[in-house]
Amino acid sequence: MSNSLRALLGFGTFAILLYLVGEYQSWNVALAILNLCIISGVMALGVNIQWGYAGLFNVGIMGFAALGGVAAVLVSQPVIEAAWAAGGSGVLISGVMLLIVIGLGFFTAKRLQAGWFRTLSMVVIILGGYFAIRQVYDPAVLAIEADNPAKSGYLGGLGMPIILSWIVGGLFAAGVAWIIGKISLGLRSDYLAIATLGISEILIAMMKNEDWLTRGVKNVTGLSRPVPYELAIQDNPRFIEWVEWFNSSQLAGFTGEAKVAALRSLVVEGSSIFVKLCYAGLFLSVLVIVLILCVTALASPWGRMVRAIRDNEVSAAAMGKNITRRHLQIFVLGSAVVGIAGAMLTTLDGQFTPSTYQPLRYTFLIWVMVIVGGSGNNLGSVLGAFLIWFIWIEAEPAGNWLMQYATQWMEEGSGLKRHLLDSAQHMRLFIMGVVMLTVMRFSPGGILPERTNTTTIKA
Amino acid sequence: MIDFLNALTLFANFVLIPGLAYGSQLALGALGITLLYGILRFGNFAHGDTMAFGTMTVVLITWYFQSIGISFGPLPTALLALPFGIALTALFLILSDKLVYKHYREVKAPPIRMVMASVGVMFVMNGVVRFIIGPNDQNFMDGERFIMKARAFKNATGLNEGLAIKSSQLLTVVIAIVLVSALFWFLNKTRTGKSMRAFSDNEDLALLSGISPQRVVLVTWILVGALATVAGVLYGLDKSFKPFTYFQLLLPMFAAAIVGGVGHPVGAILGGFVVAFSEVTVTYAYKKFLTYLLPTEYAPDGLMQLLSTDYKFAVSFIILVVVLLVKPTGLLKGKVI
Numbered sequence: 001m002s003n004s005l006r007a008l009l010g011f012g013t014f015a016i017l018l019y020l021v022g023e024y025q026s027w028n029v030a031l032a033i034l035n036l037c038i039i040s041g042v043m044a045l046g047v048n049i050q051w052g053y054a055g056l057f058n059v060g061i062m063g064f065a066a067l068g069g070v071a072a073v074l075v076s077q078p079v080i081e082a083a084w085a086a087g088g089s090g091v092l093i094s095g096v097m098l099l100i101v102i103g104l105g106f107f108t109a110k111r112l113q114a115g116w117f118r119t120l121s122m123v124v125i126i127l128g129g130y131f132a133i134r135q136v137y138d139p140a141v142l143a144i145e146a147d148n149p150a151k152s153g154y155l156g157g158l159g160m161p162i163i164l165s166w167i168v169g170g171l172f173a174a175g176v177a178w179i180i181g182k183i184s185l186g187l188r189s190d191y192l193a194i195a196t197l198g199i200s201e202i203l204i205a206m207m208k209n210e211d212w213l214t215r216g217v218k219n220v221t222g223l224s225r226p227v228p229y230e231l232a233i234q235d236n237p238r239f240i241e242w243v244e245w246f247n248s249s250q251l252a253g254f255t256g257e258a259k260v261a262a263l264r265s266l267v268v269e270g271s272s273i274f275v276k277l278c279y280a281g282l283f284l285s286v287l288v289i290v291l292i293l294c295v296t297a298l299a300s301p302w303g304r305m306v307r308a309i310r311d312n313e314v315s316a317a318a319m320g321k322n323i324t325r326r327h328l329q330i331f332v333l334g335s336a337v338v339g340i341a342g343a344m345l346t347t348l349d350g351q352f353t354p355s356t357y358q359p360l361r362y363t364f365l366i367w368v369m370v371i372v373g374g375s376g377n378n379l380g381s382v383l384g385a386f387l388i389w390f391i392w393i394e395a396e397p398a399g400n401w402l403m404q405y406a407t408q409w410m411e412e413g414s415g416l417k418r419h420l421l422d423s424a425q426h427m428r429l430f431i432m433g434v435v436m437l438t439v440m441r442f443s444p445g446g447i448l449p450e451r452t453n454t455t456t457i458k459a
Numbered sequence: 460m461i462d463f464l465n466a467l468t469l470f471a472n473f474v475l476i477p478g479l480a481y482g483s484q485l486a487l488g489a490l491g492i493t494l495l496y497g498i499l500r501f502g503n504f505a506h507g508d509t510m511a512f513g514t515m516t517v518v519l520i521t522w523y524f525q526s527i528g529i530s531f532g533p534l535p536t537a538l539l540a541l542p543f544g545i546a547l548t549a550l551f552l553i554l555s556d557k558l559v560y561k562h563y564r565e566v567k568a569p570p571i572r573m574v575m576a577s578v579g580v581m582f583v584m585n586g587v588v589r590f591i592i593g594p595n596d597q598n599f600m601d602g603e604r605f606i607m608k609a610r611a612f613k614n615a616t617g618l619n620e621g622l623a624i625k626s627s628q629l630l631t632v633v634i635a636i637v638l639v640s641a642l643f644w645f646l647n648k649t650r651t652g653k654s655m656r657a658f659s660d661n662e663d664l665a666l667l668s669g670i671s672p673q674r675v676v677l678v679t680w681i682l683v684g685a686l687a688t689v690a691g692v693l694y695g696l697d698k699s700f701k702p703f704t705y706f707q708l709l710l711p712m713f714a715a716a717i718v719g720g721v722g723h724p725v726g727a728i729l730g731g732f733v734v735a736f737s738e739v740t741v742t743y744a745y746k747k748f749l750t751y752l753l754p755t756e757y758a759p760d761g762l763m764q765l766l767s768t769d770y771k772f773a774v775s776f777i778i779l780v781v782v783l784l785v786k787p788t789g790l791l792k793g794k795v796i
Binding site (some may be wrong): 055057059130138183184187188189190191193194195197198199201202205206208209359360364367371422423426427428429430431432433434436437440441 | 501502504558559562569570571572574575576578579580581582583584585586587589590591593594706707709710713714717721761765767769770772773775776779780783784787
């Protein structure tokens with residue numbers, strides 16, 4: 001079967017599944033699934049850039065996605081003047097001091113000869129800098145967090161449209177990826193995996209504890225939206241007219257009071273569908289742009305070089321390619337795409353809750369998407385993201401139902417039955433793991449394998 | 460002088476003893492990682508969940524023993540259940556090797572493929588553990604809790620500060636010493652152990668000398684299962700058993716293995732203690748300690764804590780970064796690339 005036929009079949013299946021959910025559950029649920037599918041698709045593209053193009057194993061996708069969430073908060077929330085007055089300058093000064101300490105440290109490391117004197121001065125600079133920064137930073141943070149802690153207690157953001165944060169989130173993620181890549185690329189290939197695992201845990205810990213920045217576990221709720229609010233469009237006469245026209249056949253059966261009530265409930269439902277469609281349009285345009293960029297890049301000379309490096313580092317190096325530099329570039333690019341998707345996700349949620357970032361959901365699920373979809377194939381990753389997210393969401397009711405069915409012969413109220421029913425949700429992890437291992441083992445290319453141009457040279 | 464002794468006791472109670480116990484637990488965990496690194500040549504991301512799996516089997520068997528009235532006197536019943544847990548975990552690991560890793564070894568896949576496969580195995584193990592025992596905290600410590608209680612120490616010495624030693628802490632250190640000595644004896648003195656080291660040093664040469672790779676792999680997985688289960692059970696006895704915490708132990712254990720030098724058993728032990736003591740000393744609040752040592756007018760106001768406990772992962776991470784930047788081979792020369 002050719003790849004394009006497979007792609008058509010895959011996306012077709014997805015469309016049918018979504019239609020079934022829309023008809024039999026509700027269109028609201030179907031669109032909610034679709035929106036998250038698209039965001040997962042962007043995230044999977046980012047991971048595919050790293051793994052599929054270059055064989056870089058990033059186990060910290062969660063951290064980069066969360067950085068996008070931070071960007072959403074910092075860009076869109078209103079400036080909180082009182083907090084800035086209380087400790088803004090302190091935080092800024094400590095930031096500058098941090099830069100100075102890092103600069104001094106690098107200067108010492110580069111300029112001085114290796115030896116006890118350099119080690120000693122490094123230790124003095126780092127420890128001295130640390131304590132000096134804490135002297136400025138701690139009181140500033142205390143002052144910020146003491147300012148109206150129930151409602152704000154943080155610096156707020158820049159008060160700009162939240163859609164800008166999608167770019168900023170990408171930049172944040174790229175910055176962190178650059179640092180991590182600088183440290184761990186060029187060493188053993190699994191060091192990058194360990195380093196990304198570590199940084200993602202630390203980023204989440206920071207978001208939970210640095211209340212002055214993102215309110216920590218108190219969460220930031222009510223983020224501004226790039227699309228209209230449901231309540232606002234429900235009273236819009238044009239929208240009501242439009243809903244009436246759309247559902248005219250259904251409304252024909254009602255008269256008088258009943259018709260008004262029926263129309264009202266249709267308008268309420270329609271408004272939420274309309275908002276979700278707006279989101280879907282925005283997300284889909286990002287997905288399409290990223291996808292086109294990825295496909296073009298992979299088909300370009302740069303893409304050929306990257307694949308050559310992946311397939312044989314030694315011969316690529318012999319051809320004069322700088323492998324570590326290319327790897328760093330790809331790692332930064334891929335992380336930036338994940339950061340964009342993270343910002344989109346927080347925009348959709350309308351709130352930033354650090355405690356919801358779980359590695360299984362944000363790191364490993366995305367991996368399953370890329371591997372099942374087809375590593376190295378951009379469209380494949382997107383397809384994988386769509387299908388896996390759909391399965392992930394629908395597996396819970398299906399698993400519960402299966403478990404009900406499997407345990408119906410057991411006697412009511414037995415401990416084992418209750419335990420099995422309670423644990424059904426954990427089967428999702430198990431199934432995802434088995435899916436990932438099976439695909440890796442028996443069909444390493446995934447649903448849409450990478451297309452390689454094989455030209456046979458005639459002798 | 461009394462102040463000095465008080466400060467010393469305080470330090471021993473909150474830094475030295477917990478650090479020693481935690482270090483032994485990490486060392487055992489890192490030993491498992493480093494053995495796999497050395498012999499099968501990949502970083503095993505499923506190690507934290509292997510520990511969770513092993514501990515889970517031990518917890519379940521302990522509960523069974525308790526229900527039929529078997530106990531180990533003053534020692535925790537979990538120790539009786541330990542051999543069974545090790546056997547089950549080793550079986551599970553050998554099964555995972557047969558089903559997953561063997562294929563990648565045969566096709567000589569790059570190490571990163573093995574790492575990814577281990578992530579898949581981690582997923583499966585995580586699911587199994589959560590399915591069987593659930594994601595919540597389980598306490599399975601029984602027997603005598605303390606060897607020395609803080610109050611008894613205070614009464615005996617007349618100091619203000621108490622020194623408490625939990626039996627789980629002493630057990631951890633003793634068992635770690637016994638297990639590590641047995642492991643080193645095995646690796647250095649027995650025929651199988653020597654063949655494992657030979658295999659780790661130079662695979663081709665080892666194969667040429669007639670060493671059976673299947674046997675080496677099998678023994679490695681059994682050792683890894685034993686180390687992981689013991690480390691997990693000791694950690695669980697000392698703190699409590701929660702599957703997610705075990706997943707999070709992955710980072711300190713990897714840091715320990717890399718600090719010591721990958722594939723180097725002595726290095727793993729050294730690394731375990733380096734990571735554990737850095738974590739404990741950096742996150743300890745020194746306020747009371749300094750109040751004893753310094754004259755009253757210099758007594759500190761703040762907590763005097765270098766880093767809040769929420770950032771304890773950051774410690775292992777920073778250690779990792781420093782090692783990668785300064786000495787990628789680790790303290791004792793390990794394998795790089």
